[in-house]
Every structure is written in C-alpha cells, then in structure tokens.
Amino acid sequence: MTLQGRGEGEGEGRGHGLGQGLLAGPSANAAAPDATDGDVVAIPLRRPWRWISAAVVLLLVAAFAFSVLTNPNIDFAAIGEFLFDPRILEGVWLTVVITVIAMVVSTVLAIVIAAMRLSSNPVLSTVAWCYVWVFRGTPLLVQIVLWGYLGLLYAKLSVGVPFTDVVFWQVNTNELISAFVAGLLALTLNQAAYSSEIVRAGMVSVDEGQHEAAYSLGMSPLYTFRRVLLPQAMRVIIPPMGNETISMLKNTSLLSVIAVLEIYTQATVISSQNLKQVELLIVASLWYLFMTSVLSIPQYYLERRYGRGTSRNLPPTPLQRMRRAFAARRPGPAPAPETKAVSVV
Amino acid sequence: MSITVPTTDSATPTPTRSLVEIRRVRKSFGAHEVLRDVSLAVPEGTVTVLLGPSGSGKSTLLRCINHLETIDGGRIIVDGELIGYRQVGHTIHEMTPKQIARQRRDIGMVFQRFNLFPHMTALENIVEAPTGIGGVPRTQARTRAKDLLDRVGIADFAAHYPAQLSGGQQQRVAIARALAMDPKLMLFDEPTSALDPELVGDVLDVMRELAKEGMTMIVVTHEIGFARGVADQVVFMDGGVVVEAGHPEEVLDRPQRQRTRNFLESVR
Ligand SMILES: Nc1ncnc2c1ncn2[C@@H]1O[C@H](COP(=O)(O)OP(=O)(O)OP(=O)(O)O)[C@@H](O)[C@H]1O
Numbered sequence: 001m002t003l004q005g006r007g008e009g010e011g012e013g014r015g016h017g018l019g020q021g022l023l024a025g026p027s028a029n030a031a032a033p034d035a036t037d038g039d040v041v042a043i044p045l046r047r048p049w050r051w052i053s054a055a056v057v058l059l060l061v062a063a064f065a066f067s068v069l070t071n072p073n074i075d076f077a078a079i080g081e082f083l084f085d086p087r088i089l090e091g092v093w094l095t096v097v098i099t100v101i102a103m104v105v106s107t108v109l110a111i112v113i114a115a116m117r118l119s120s121n122p123v124l125s126t127v128a129w130c131y132v133w134v135f136r137g138t139p140l141l142v143q144i145v146l147w148g149y150l151g152l153l154y155a156k157l158s159v160g161v162p163f164t165d166v167v168f169w170q171v172n173t174n175e176l177i178s179a180f181v182a183g184l185l186a187l188t189l190n191q192a193a194y195s196s197e198i199v200r201a202g203m204v205s206v207d208e209g210q211h212e213a214a215y216s217l218g219m220s221p222l223y224t225f226r227r228v229l230l231p232q233a234m235r236v237i238i239p240p241m242g243n244e245t246i247s248m249l250k251n252t253s254l255l256s257v258i259a260v261l262e263i264y265t266q267a268t269v270i271s272s273q274n275l276k277q278v279e280l281l282i283v284a285s286l287w288y289l290f291m292t293s294v295l296s297i298p299q300y301y302l303e304r305r306y307g308r309g310t311s312r313n314l315p316p317t318p319l320q321r322m323r324r325a326f327a328a329r330r331p332g333p334a335p336a337p338e339t340k341a342v343s344v345v
Numbered sequence: 346m347s348i349t350v351p352t353t354d355s356a357t358p359t360p361t362r363s364l365v366e367i368r369r370v371r372k373s374f375g376a377h378e379v380l381r382d383v384s385l386a387v388p389e390g391t392v393t394v395l396l397g398p399s400g401s402g403k404s405t406l407l408r409c410i411n412h413l414e415t416i417d418g419g420r421i422i423v424d425g426e427l428i429g430y431r432q433v434g435h436t437i438h439e440m441t442p443k444q445i446a447r448q449r450r451d452i453g454m455v456f457q458r459f460n461l462f463p464h465m466t467a468l469e470n471i472v473e474a475p476t477g478i479g480g481v482p483r484t485q486a487r488t489r490a491k492d493l494l495d496r497v498g499i500a501d502f503a504a505h506y507p508a509q510l511s512g513g514q515q516q517r518v519a520i521a522r523a524l525a526m527d528p529k530l531m532l533f534d535e536p537t538s539a540l541d542p543e544l545v546g547d548v549l550d551v552m553r554e555l556a557k558e559g560m561t562m563i564v565v566t567h568e569i570g571f572a573r574g575v576a577d578q579v580v581f582m583d584g585g586v587v588v589e590a591g592h593p594e595e596v597l598d599r600p601q602r603q604r605t606r607n608f609l610e611s612v613r
C-alpha cells in the first residue's frame with residue numbers, strides 16, 4: 001500500500017465515477033450542451049482599488065526615500081565609514097554577549113520561579129508571585145539605575161549564615177558589581193519575571209494525563225518534568241521567548257544610562273566627538289536590524305523541533321525547499337510526472 | 346453500613362496466591378467518601394472486571410492500586426508489597442516519590458484517553474521508560490518495542506506520531522508501552538470507551554491475548570461481552586462499596602442484589 005499506488009488508483013477511480021455519473025444522470029444531455037466547453041475562459045473580478053492603493057503607497061515610500069537619500073544633512077559616507085568601525089564592532093559584540101548571558105541565565109531562573117509558582121507549597125508560590133509582581137511592576141530603566149547604585153545600599157557583599165556573624169567570603173560591592181555586571185543583573189532579573197510567566201503558561205498547557213501516564217510507568221517527578229512535560233511545554237514557550245530575546249537585544253541599549261559600552265553607547269560616544277548623531281544612530285539601527293533578523297532563524301528551527309508530533313506533516317524548511325527547487329530545475333533525464341501528463345492529454 | 350464482600354469464597358477455584366490484595370481501603374475527596382471499606386483479592390494470572398455506574402469509584406480504586414491517589418485507610422498489597430506506604434507499628438507512612446516510582450514500574454496502566462506522549466513516535470513512546478529509567482540498552486529496548494508493536498498488530502506504525510494514529514492504534518501503542526516495563530499487573534481504565542465502535546474489537550482482542558498469556562489484569566469496562574468471555578471474577582461497585590463479586594456467570598446472569606440487576610439492565 002504505497003502512497004504512489006494509492007494516489008494513482010484513486011485518480012482513476014474518480015475519473016470513472018464521474019464519467020458514469022454524467023452519463024447515467026437524468027440531466028446528462030443538459031450538462032453537455034456542446035463541444036465548446038473547453039473554449040470558455042473564466043475572467044476573475046477586476047479590482048482597480050488594488051492597483052490604485054498600491055500606487056499611492058509606493059509613491060509615498062518613494063517620496064520618503066528620495067527625501068532621505070537627497071538630504072544634504074545626512075552624510076552617507078560617514079555611515080559607510082562607521083558601520084565597521086572597531087568601536088562599533090566591539091559594541092555589537094558586547095550587545096550579543098549581554099543578550100546571550102541574560103537570556104540563558106534568566107531562562108534557568110524563570111524555570112525555577114515557574115516551578116515555585118506552580119508548587120503546592122504556599123510559601124514558595126507566594127514568594128514567586130511577589131518576585132514577578134515587583135520586577136514586572138517597575139520600569140526596567142529604573143531597575144538598571146538601581147542596580148548601578150547598589151554600592152550605595154550595601155557597601156560590602158558577603159556570603160555566610162544569615163543573622164549570624166559567620167562569614168565565608170566578603171567583597172566590596174563596587175569591586176564586584178561593575179557597570180557590566182549591574183546591567184547584566186538588571187536585565188536578567190527583570191527578564192526572569194517575564195519568562196517565568198511564559199514558562200508557567202507552557203507547563204499549564206500540558207495535559208494532566210501526561211503526568212499520570214509518566215508516573216504510571218514508574219518515572220520520577222524530575223524525570224517526568226525533563227522528558228515529558230518540558231518538551232511539550234516548549235512548543236508553547238518558544239514563540240514568545242523568541243519575542244523576548246528580540247526585546248532583550250534591543251533593551252541592552254538602556255544600559256547606556258550606566259555607561260555599559262554596548263553598541264548604542266559606543267554610537268553616542270563616537271557621535272559626541274564627531275557630531276554625526278543621525279549617521280551613528282543609523283549605523284546602530286542597521287546593526288540592531290541585522291541582529292534581530294539573524295535571531296529569527298534559530299527560532300524557526302526550534303519551533304519546528306518542538307512542534308514534532310503536533311501536525312501530521314511538517315512543511316519543508318526553506319533550505320529543503322531551495323534544494324528541491326534546484327533539483328527540479330537541474331537538466332537531466334525527463335522527470336516522470338511530465339511524461340505522465342503528456343500521456344493523459 | 347458498608348458491605349465488605351469476601352472474595353475468597355467465589356466459585357472460581359483459586360489455586361494460585363493473590364497477586365493483589367485490597368483490604369478495607371477508604372478514600373475521600375474532601376467530605377465526599379469515594380471508597381468505603383473496599384476489599385478485593387485478585388489471584389495471580391487472573392482477570393478481574395470492575396463494573397459499576399458512573400461515580401461509583403472504579404477509577405479511583407484503580408488509581409489507588411498504583412498510588413496515583415493516596416488512600417485514607419486500609420491497605421493495598423501487590424505481590425506481597427504494601428503499595429505507597431511503609432508500615433511502622435500500627436500506622437503506615439507514605440513513601441518518598443522515588444520509592445513509589447520504583448513500585449509503579451511493576452504495575453502497568455492503560456487509560457481511557459490513551460495519554461501517549463505526543464512528542465514521541467510510537468516506538469519512542471515504548472522505548473522511553475525501559476531505557477530512561479529501567480536501564481535497558483537502547484538497541485535491546487528498540488528490538489523489544491518492535492516485538493511488542495508486532496504483537497499488538499501495528500508493526501508498520503513504529504515511526505508514526507500519536508497524532509498520526511487512529512484511536513484504536515493509539516490505545517494499542519499505550520498497551521505496548523505499559524508492557525515494555527514487564528509489569529506483573531496491568532490496570533485498564535475503560536480502555537475502549539473513547540474509541541469508535543469499529544475500533545473497540547482490535548483493542549479487546551489484544552487484551553484477550555494478554556489474558557490468555559497469563560497476565561494478571563484488573564479491567565474497568567462496560568463491555569459485558571468481554572467480562573463474560575475473559576473475566577475470572579466480576580466485581581460490581583456502587584457508591585464506593587463492592588456490592589457483589591464472583592464468577593462472571595454468577596454476577597452477570599444471576600445477580601443477587603437489586604442494584605446489580607438495575608445496572609446490568611441499563612448497560613444492555
Ligand atoms: N480528584 C478528585 N477530586 C474530587 N473528587 C473526585 C476526584 N476524582 C474523583 N472524584 C469523585 O470521586 C467519585 C468517584 O470517581 P471515579 O472517577 O472513581 O468514578 P468512576 O466509577 O470511575 O466513574 P466513571 O464510570 O464515570 O469513570 C466521583 O464522584 C468523582 O466526582
């Protein structure tokens with residue numbers, strides 16, 4: 001019972017059925033008036049507004065592009081010059097590093113917070129709720145500045161037994177918390193609050209029967225979480241997490257307020273010297289656009305990976321589609337479907 | 346007020362020992378008493394069918410046997426082991442999740458809604474527990490899984506995801522998945538209730554085959570034909586108590602109690 005065989009059989013069967021039906025039907029004569037059936041041409045409805053609206057929009061876009069490109073106040077040579085300036089590239093690198101670290105750490109933290117939120121222990125779930133309440137309820141910018149000022153609040157940070165004098169390790173806050181670390185902390189802790197809600201929604205979306213099936217096979221709660229629940233929750237978690245990653249990448253620019261030298265800070269530093277503010281903002285924007293575009297690729301493949309089993313057939317990836325298109329174009333022995341089509345006619 | 350029916354005096358000659366012994370089990374959800382002093386013995390290698398109206402506590406009893414539900418009193422013993430609890434003097438203490446997981450490996454369960462893992466293929470569903478927690482080498486587990494799929498009649502569907510299988514096929518994968526852990530006991534909770542009528546037969550055939558091979562089974566079902574043909578013991582429950590238990594012919598054809606008669610009328 002191969003697919004091909006069945007397809008052919010079905011096609012033939014339907015053909016016969018149709019022919020017989022037409023012949024046997026009472027309106028057989030009326031349905032086949034003359035031999036000109038093949039000459040009838042179907043004309044789709046004309047939609048003039050489509051053309052008009054498209055033309056208007058194109059005109060507006062062209063006018064805007066023209067005004068930008070011919071603007072004597074924009075120095076395009078400077079954009080080209082600074083696009084690959086070492087300072088800009090350093091800024092790009094730092095932006096990527098901060099985004100990656102903050103996303104990875106915040107996701108781990110988010111899983112813990114979500115697990116606490118879903119736990120039956122009222123203390124854990126209340127603490128988790130409060131965490132989300134505080135970090136989601138205050139502006140990220142304010143949190144960043146606060147973390148930058150941490151040295152004012154706690155002069156020394158120490159690891160020891162709470163409420164006793166036992167101290168294992170101690171350090172001056174300003175030594176440990178550089179602007180980079182403060183920024184990282186702010187972004188990570190804030191993101192963990194948002195991500196934990198996404199993770200929680202994902203966990204809740206998994207059917208209760210999945211726990212029972214896993215437990216009845218003798219799986220421990222942790223194993224069940226890792227192998228059964230999390231992979232299914234991922235399907236719900238990945239798309240919004242892609243958005244969060246893109247937001248994170250752009251939010252790193254807020255770290256300029258505590259002088260972390262990511263790309264936006266670098267751009268403003270350079271422009272404060274050469275006064276080409278707009279050009280450098282364009283440079284930074286081009287980089288942001290490039291990075292967010294690149295980010296959507298892993299998201300696509302992750303969504304595919306965790307979508308396994310949900311739809312009956314996964315569509316081919318762009319890469320597979322491209323290969324297939326090339327294969328079809330490649331000259332060689334005549335492909336089978338074409339010859340079949342000829343034989344039908 | 347509660348009726349405890351001793352099952353040892355049923356007409357079946359029971360030369361083998363009891364694999365499952367349920368003694369005066371009590372279970373409430375809040376103020377609602379779902380199981381009231383339920384006692385039941387299932388000899389090794391026999392099939393017990395649980396019948397009863399909706400809400401009578403059949404599923405709850407089944408779920409207590411592999412400790413998916415805690416119990417409030419009484420005890421459940423499977424193969425000589427107290428399930429879910431350790432006895433210390435006159436009280437019993439709940440085990441840790443790890444110990445409970447260990448006990449559940451010997452008890453397979455099949456659910457009304459299949460509950461296959463949707464992100465794994467049929468074969469992966471079966472292989473997951475033996476390799477992940479049973480320590481069986483991957484290749485060996487895969488060979489075994491293919492055998493099992495063959496036995497339940499869907500060898501060609503090993504690479505299919507649950508969404509690509511019919512209900513009957515999914516339920517047979519679920520049975521194979523439970524069997525892959527080599528359980529001593531199989532629990533079935535209305536395994537055919539979610540199936541289209543024409544698919545019920547395939548699943549019941551697999552269960553018949555399993556019974557023939559000597560698997561000890563407790564089956565909640567409304568398939569009276571299956572109970573008559575396969576069961577060694579039929580237990581009728583209502584309102585959280587065992588109303589009547591015995592050989593299928595006794596309970597199904599000559600029920601002693603009015604409640605049993607009414608129920609059997611309603612399912613015919
Ligand atoms: N988790 C729970 N919380 C509260 N009540 C529950 C819970 N599970 C079951 N019950 C109640 O316990 C009673 C027995 O339920 P159970 O599922 O064991 O019945 P059943 O005999 O399997 O019925 P059915 O034939 O409908 O499956 C029902 O009244 C049900 O509402």
Ligand SMILES: [Mg+2]
Pocket residue numbers: 403404405534535
């Ligand atoms: Mg039930």
